[in-house]
Structures are given as C-alpha cells and as structure tokens.
Amino acid sequence: xxxxxxxxxxxxxxxxxxxxxxxxxxxxxxxxxxxxxxxxxxxxxxxxxxxxxxxxxxxxxxxxxxxxxxxxxxxxxxxxxxxxxxxxxxxxxxxxxxxxxxxxxxxxxxxxxxxxxxxxxxxxxxxxxxxxxxxxxxxxxxxxxxxxxxxxxxxxxxxxxxxxxxxxxxxxxxxxxxxxxxxxxxxxxxxxxxxxxxxxxxxxxxxxxxxxxxxxxxxxxxxxxxxxxxxxxxxxxxxxxxxxxxxxxxxxxxxxxxxxxxxxxxxxxxxxxxxxxxxxxxxxxxxxxx
Amino acid sequence: xxxxxxxxxxxxxxxxxxxxxxxxxxxxxxxxxxxxxxxxxxxxxxxxxxxxxxxxxxxxxxxxxxxxxxxxxxxxxxxxxxxxxxxxxxxxxxxxxxxxxxxxxxxxxxxxxxxxxxxxxxxxxxxxxxxxxxxxxxxxxxxxxxxxxxxxxxxxxxxxxxxxxxxxxxxxxxxxxxxxxxxxxxxxxxxxxxxxxxxxxxxxxxxxxxxxxxxxxxxxxxxxxxxxxxxxxxxxxxxxxxxxxxxxxxxxxxxxxxxxxxxxxxxxxxxxxxxxxxxxxxxxxxxxxxxxxxxxxxxxxxxxxxxxxxxxxxxxxxxxxxxxxxxxxxxxxxxxxxxxxxxxxxxxxxxxxxxxxxxxxxxxxxxxxxxxxxxxxxxxxxxxxxxxxxxxxxxxxxxxxxxxxxxxxxxxxxxxxxxxxxxxxxxxxxxxxxxxxxxxxxxxxxxxxxxxxx
Numbered sequence: 218x219x220x221x222x223x224x225x226x227x228x229x230x231x232x233x234x235x236x237x238x239x240x241x242x243x244x245x246x247x248x249x250x251x252x253x254x255x256x257x258x259x260x261x262x263x264x265x266x267x268x269x270x271x272x273x274x275x276x277x278x279x280x281x282x283x284x285x286x287x288x289x290x291x292x293x294x295x296x297x298x299x300x301x302x303x304x305x306x307x308x309x310x311x312x313x314x315x316x317x318x319x320x321x322x323x324x325x326x327x328x329x330x331x332x333x334x335x336x337x338x339x340x341x342x343x344x345x346x347x348x349x350x351x352x353x354x355x356x357x358x359x360x361x362x363x364x365x366x367x368x369x370x371x372x373x374x375x376x377x378x379x380x381x382x383x384x385x386x387x388x389x390x391x392x393x394x395x396x397x398x399x400x401x402x403x404x405x406x407x408x409x410x411x412x413x414x415x416x417x418x419x420x421x422x423x424x425x426x427x428x429x430x431x432x433x434x435x436x437x438x439x440x441x442x443x444x445x446x447x448x449x450x451x452x453x454x455x456x457x458x459x460x461x462x463x464x465x466x467x468x469x470x471x472x473x474x475x476x477x478x479x480x481x482x483x484x485x486x487x488x489x490x491x492x493x494x495x496x497x498x499x500x501x502x503x504x505x506x507x
Numbered sequence: 508x509x510x511x512x513x514x515x516x517x518x519x520x521x522x523x524x525x526x527x528x529x530x531x532x533x534x535x536x537x538x539x540x541x542x543x544x545x546x547x548x549x550x551x552x553x554x555x556x557x558x559x560x561x562x563x564x565x566x567x568x569x570x571x572x573x574x575x576x577x578x579x580x581x582x583x584x585x586x587x588x589x590x591x592x593x594x595x596x597x598x599x600x601x602x603x604x605x606x607x608x609x610x611x612x613x614x615x616x617x618x619x620x621x622x623x624x625x626x627x628x629x630x631x632x633x634x635x636x637x638x639x640x641x642x643x644x645x646x647x648x649x650x651x652x653x654x655x656x657x658x659x660x661x662x663x664x665x666x667x668x669x670x671x672x673x674x675x676x677x678x679x680x681x682x683x684x685x686x687x688x689x690x691x692x693x694x695x696x697x698x699x700x701x702x703x704x705x706x707x708x709x710x711x712x713x714x715x716x717x718x719x720x721x722x723x724x725x726x727x728x729x730x731x732x733x734x735x736x737x738x739x740x741x742x743x744x745x746x747x748x749x750x751x752x753x754x755x756x757x758x759x760x761x762x763x764x765x766x767x768x769x770x771x772x773x774x775x776x777x778x779x780x781x782x783x784x785x786x787x788x789x790x791x792x793x794x795x796x797x798x799x800x801x802x803x804x805x806x807x808x809x810x811x812x813x814x815x816x817x818x819x820x821x822x823x824x825x826x827x828x829x830x831x832x833x834x835x836x837x838x839x840x841x842x843x844x845x846x847x848x849x850x851x852x853x854x855x856x857x858x859x860x861x862x863x864x865x866x867x868x869x870x871x872x873x874x875x876x877x878x879x880x881x882x883x884x885x886x887x888x889x890x891x892x893x894x895x896x897x898x899x900x901x902x903x904x905x906x907x908x909x910x911x912x913x914x915x916x917x918x919x920x921x922x923x924x925x926x927x928x929x930x931x932x933x934x935x936x937x938x939x940x941x942x943x944x945x946x947x948x949x950x951x952x953x954x955x956x957x958x959x960x961x
Contacts, residue, residue: 253955253959254955254959255959256594256615256618256619256915256956256959256960257594257595257597257598257619258594258595258598259598261959337773337776341770341776341779341780342768342769342770343708343711343768343770343779343780343783343785343786344779344780344783344785352704355702355704357703357704358704358705358768360769362771363769363770363771364933365933365935448771449772449773451771451772451926451929452771452772452929452933453926453929453930453933453935454926468587468588468591469587469591469922470587470918470919470921470922471587471590471591471611471612471615471916471917471918471919472916472918472919472952473591473594474952474955
C-alpha cells in the first residue's frame with residue numbers, strides 16, 4: 218500500500234500540470250460547447266447539442282473539414298518525402314555534405330511568423346520576387362495567394378519549407394544511428410544506390426519516418442500562424458482550416474462565439490485522436506524497430 | 508473588486524438604459540475626487556510611429572498632471588485583438604480604466620454596460636464639445652449624446668501616382684470623381700510590355716470592407732437598418748443593395764479586364780503595391796499618407812491626393828470618419844480612476860496635443876483648432892497633400908449615412924462584406940448574389956447579439 222501512495226506522490230506533479238492545462242480546459246471547452254455565448258464570450262443559456270447541429274448542417278463547415286484534410290496532405294507528404302530524398306542524397310558521400318545538411322536544416326531556425334512574413338512578400342502578386350523571376354522568363358503574373366485555386370497550395374508550400382528543416386534533422390540523426398556494419402555488409406553483397414536506400418536505409422529509418430508522420434499530421438491539423446499571416450483564411454475561404462475557423466468564431470472580427478468555437482475544438486480533438494489512432498493501427502505494424 | 512462591480516451593477520439598475528438602448532456604468536465623478544496619486548492603465552492599438560506619439564502624449568500629460576495621475580499605456584495588438592482581450596478582461600473583472608476602441612466597436616461598448624459615457628463628464632465639467640469636429644463627434648453619438656472621446660480619426664482618399672498620369676498624357680489634377688470614371692481612367696493607365704505582362708495597373712487596393720462602407724456613404728446609403736443603428740438595435744445590414752452590388756461588379760470588371768490587380772484582403776499588401784509605384788490609382792485612409800510620401804520619394808514618383816470618389820454621378824453623400832475613440836470603464840473602477848481617465852481623455856483633445864498627434868501620426872485632428880498651431884502649419888506646408896483630407900472632412904454634409912452604422916457585430920459585418928466582394932472579384936458569383944449571400948450570412952450573429960443584450 219505504501220508503494221501505491223509513493224507512486225501517486227511521484228505522479229502528482231505531472232498530474233497537477235495536466236489537470237491545470239489539459240483536463241480543466243478540456244472540461245471547460247465541452248461545457249462551453251453546450252452553451253450559447255453572451256457578448257463577452259461567456260457561457261450563455263444551455264443549448265444542448267445545438268452548436269454541433271449548427272456545425273454539421275452548415276455546408277461551410279464541411280468545406281472547412283475538406284480544406285483541413287487537403288492542407289494536411291499537401292504539407293505533410295511532400296515535407297517528409299522531400300526530407301528523405303535530401304538525406305539520402307547526403308548519404309552519397311558528396312563533398313561538403315555537412316554544409317548542405319546545415320543549410321537544409323536551416324528552416325527549422327525560423328519561427329512560423331518570420332517565415333510567413335518573408336513568404337508573404339515573396340508571393341506579392343505585383344512586387345514579389347516569385348513573380349519577378351517568372352516575369353524574367355516571360356511568364357505572366359501568378360496569383361499565389363489571391364487565387365482560390367492556388368492559395369492552399371502556396372500556403373502548403375510555405376509549410377513544407379518550414380517543416381523540411383526539422384524533418385531533415387530527425388532523419389539525419391536516424392541515418393547516423395544505422396550501424397556501419399549493416400550498410401557495409403549490404404555493400405559487400407553488391408547493393409548500392411537506390412537498392413541500398415530502398416532495402417536497407419529506408420526500412421531502418423522507419424521508426425523516424427513513423428514519428429514524423431504522426432507528429433507532422435498533428436502539427437498540420439493545428440497550423441495557424443502561416444494561414445493567419447499569408448491569407449487570413451481567404452480568398453473566398455479557400456484556406457480556412459478547422460483551427461482557423463475556430464479562431465474566427467472565437468476571436469476574430471470582434472466575434473465572441475465561444476460556444477460554436479468550442480464545439481469545433483472538440484471536433485478537432487476527435488479528428489486528431491482518430492488520425493493518430495489510425496496511424497498507430499495501420500502504419501506502426503510496418504515499422505521496423507531495432 | 509467584486510463588491511465594486513456589484514455596487515456599479517446596482518447603480519446601473521437605478522440609472523439604467525438611455526433611449527438608445529445599452530447602458531452605462533454609473534455617474535461621472537467631479538474633479539474633487541482626485542486627492543492621492545492614482546495610476547491607471549490605458550490599453551491601445553497603436554504601433555510604430557503612432558505608439559511613439561502616444562508615449563509623447565503621455566509624457567506631456569505627466570508633465571502637467573503627473574503628481575496626481577499616472578498613465579500606464581499598454582499596447583494590446585491590433586483593434587480586433589484589443590476587443591478580444593477586452594472581452595476576456597470583462598469576464599475576469601479586470602478591465603483597464605481607459606481603452607482605445609475602433610469606431611466599429613461603438614455599439615458593442617455601449618451594450619457592454621461597462622462604461623461611463625463621456626457626456627456625463629461633459630455635464631459635470633461644463634465641458635464644451637464645440638471644439639470637437641462635428642462630423643467626427645456624430646459617429647460616437649447616440650441621440651446626440653457622445654459616448655466616447657474621439658481620439659484618432661481618418662478619412663478615405665483617392666491616391667494618385669502623378670508620374671503615371673503624366674506618362675499617359677492625363678492631368679493628375681483632374682482626378683476621377685466616380686467609380687465609372689475610375690474604370691475609364693484605369694484602362695488608360697494600365698501599361699503592358701511587349702509580351703503582354705502588366706507593368707502598371709490602373710487601379711489597385713486591398714479588398715477592404717471599409718472602402719465599401721465609405722462608398723455606400725457617399726451614395727447616401729445607410730449600411731444597416733434602424734437609421735444606421737442609431738434609432739435602436741439594427742437588425743440587418745444593407746450592403747446587399749443595388750449600390751453594394753454595383754461596387755462588387757465594378758471591382759470584378761476592373762480585375763477581369765486586367766486594369767486592376769487583386770491583392771487580397773490585407774491592407775498591408777494593398778499599401779505595398781501603391782508604394783512600389785505599380786498602381787496608378789489607389790483607395791486608402793489618410794493615415795497612410797505619410798508612409799506613401801516617404802516611399803514615393805524612394806521609388807521616384809510623386810503622390811497626389813484627391814477626394815474619395817463617389818459611387819455614381821447622382822451620389823450626394825460623403826464618406827464616414829474612420830478611426831478610434833477613448834472609452835472610460837466604470838465597472839470595477841474607483842471614482843479616482845474614472846476621473847483620472849477623463850482627465851487624460853480631455854487632455855488628449857486639446858489643440859496643442861491634437862496638433863502634435865496629427866503631425867506625429869497623420870490622423871486628422873479631432874479638434875480643428877489644432878490646425879492653427881505652429882507645428883501643424885509647418886507640417887501642412889510640408890505635406891500639402893493632406894489638405895485634401897481636411898477639406899473633405901469640413902465639406903462633409905452631415906447625415907445619418909455619413910455618421911456610419913453602429914452594429915454590435917459590425918466587425919463581422921465588415922468581414923462578411925469582404926467575403927462578398929472577394930467572391931465577386933474572383934468571379935465565383937455575380938456581384939448582387941455575392942453581396943446578398945454575404946449579408947444573409949450575418950443573420951445568426953446579429954440575432955444572437957441582439958438577443959444577448961436585450
């Protein structure tokens with residue numbers, strides 16, 4: 218019994234932190250999602266599941282969910298595959314690999330806000346360098362952020378650039394941890410290039426890749442800064458993701474609809490949990506742990 | 508704190524509701540209450556050069572009243588963010604004594620039942636509002652009573668790139684006066700290179716809802732019902748009128764013909780294209796003038812300003828005064844704190860301070876006597892472009908339309924109108940339909956707001 222008491226005592230600090238920063242806000246969100254909002258955003262009258270009903274009967278919200286899914290796809294997959302390609306290239310014993318590795322990892326040092334501001338200048342339709350360079354090639358102006366067809370891709374590209382550095386760091390560390398004897402043995406057996414990468418390096422990197430898939434997906438689902446700075450969810454709501462929609466309902470434009478925003482937050486939590494569960498259920502089986 | 512709030516609440520029940528709806532938080536204390544030194548917080552949304560001007564104002568105030576009142580200015584982010592933080596502060600019963608709120612937050616501030624309206628202080632002090640620019644005062648007045656002290660005000664202007672006009676063989680001193688004229692001019696002012704790439708657009712501005720509000724006012728249209736929300740809580744917005752649709756179609760036409768560039772909704776991006784000399788005509792607030800003049804010098808062109816265009820030939824109204832005002836919070840604050848806040852608000856509107864403010868920021872002076880001050884005269888000589896704004900302001904015919912709409916969810920209304928404009932500009936919907944859908948999307952928010960303040 219004394220043992221139990223002691224373990225609870227050890228758990229207490231982290232439980233206290235969790236209770237304060239996770240469980241209490243979660244409970245509060247559920248509570249708010251079941252109420253209307255007064256003009257200050259406080260809980261108004263009890264409305265039951267009305268806020269949820271409002272969400273799922275609005276075509277807008279379905280569009281938001283779709284945008285969120287596309288943004289996640291467009292920002293997670295290229296950032297991981299791109300980082301993997303870069304790391305494999307660096308393995309090819311080229312001169313100055315260390316310098317390149319540092320350069321590739323550099324975006325990690327940028328805050329979301331800084332990178333987004335830089336990209337918003339790059340993307341400016343009239344004076345941005347992206348159109349400036351294309352203009353040199355005789356290509357007409359591209360409306361990176363102001364065309365509803367392109368905006369989501371442009372914001373995703375910015376996100377890919379930002380995440381690339383972290384992904385390169387994680388995968389480089391993973392490659393560094395692959396025992397020399399394994400790769401040397403494979404080389405002696407005549408494997409090289411793509412074959413070595415596909416059969417030996419990538420499978421041995423699978424724990425890192427799995428980690429990146431899970432973490433990047435959660436990150437993408439929670440992205441806010443780049444959308445806020447680059448497009449504010451526009452044009453014509455083409456980049457309004459779930460998190461951005463929560464922000465708009467709760468804080469933006471003088472809105473204080475905390476009830477609706479909290480209902481969306483609960484939906485977001487369920488989505489994140491479901492995605493993570495699916496990834497653990499499906500992908501993790503293929504992960505090779507040494 | 509809580510007990511004070513209760514007391515104020517009780518006071519509210521007794522004095523309750525003026526005729527314009529909403530409510531105030533008790534009376535205005537007289538000068539006598541200031542005995543010991545009191546320190547109050549002042550929340551504002553001014554950054555850069557404007558924040559420096561605020562610090563200067565506070566320093567001037569301390570030089571005069573520092574022994575009795577200390578002001579602690581706190582930057583709280585942009586206008587929207589400040590309102591969001593204020594809402595949280597109300598819930599936590601922790602509001603600042605003095606706060607700067609944008610024009611479109613006026614209805615919300617009245618309905619918040621947190622503030623001591625300025626007119627009560629005017630009464631106590633026999634303060635004359637004769638010195639306050641009447642067109643500015645009207646925005647912040649309900650039933651002829653002023654609820655807040657105008658602080659930073661601006662009007663919209665048509666900005667012109669002089670050299671672009673001259674190169675096209677046009678006279679920059681004969682600016683377009685209506686939207687249709689802008690279209691005609693824009694066609695002539697658009698310059699393409701041999702490959703067909705546009706080198707200079709005739710027109711370009713951010714898709715900014717404020718510009719639409721201004722255009723509708725020039726057409727004498729009320730933006731929301733119930734006399735622009737001044738005869739009771741407005742129940743719907745009216746930017747889906749034929750005039751609203753006209754603006755949406757006008758903009759769509761300019762962009763689809765390639766005579767205007769669509770830079771999206773961010774005013775920073777809109778300002779950047781004018782500063783770079785890429786657009787010949789541009790709509791923005793007077794508060795951007797100073798930055799434009801500086802940027803134009805670097806980029807080798809000259810800025811000319813012209814009165815804001817009217818919606819069409821028959822339009823008889825004038826634009827609305829944008830900007831922000833100072834509000835005094837009553838709930839949870841002692842008489843000393845309220846009085847201290849008023850002393851500062853009063854001080855900020857003196858001709859001397861308004862002159863410095865006007866010069867330091869580019870906002871128009873709330874108190875026209877400021878223009879007679881030496882600093883203001885020197886400045887006017889240096890930036891003659893500014894006279895357009897001041898003249899426009901003085902020649903404004905006062906009307907309900909140009910007093911502006913006060914609506915609890917006005918910031919959301921502006922955002923919705925931008926969505927409508929954007930859909931029209933991008934061609935995803937015809938102007939009339941886009942504006943109609945945008946106006947309809949506000950019904951839940953307006954209804955919920957009106958219900959919760961009843």
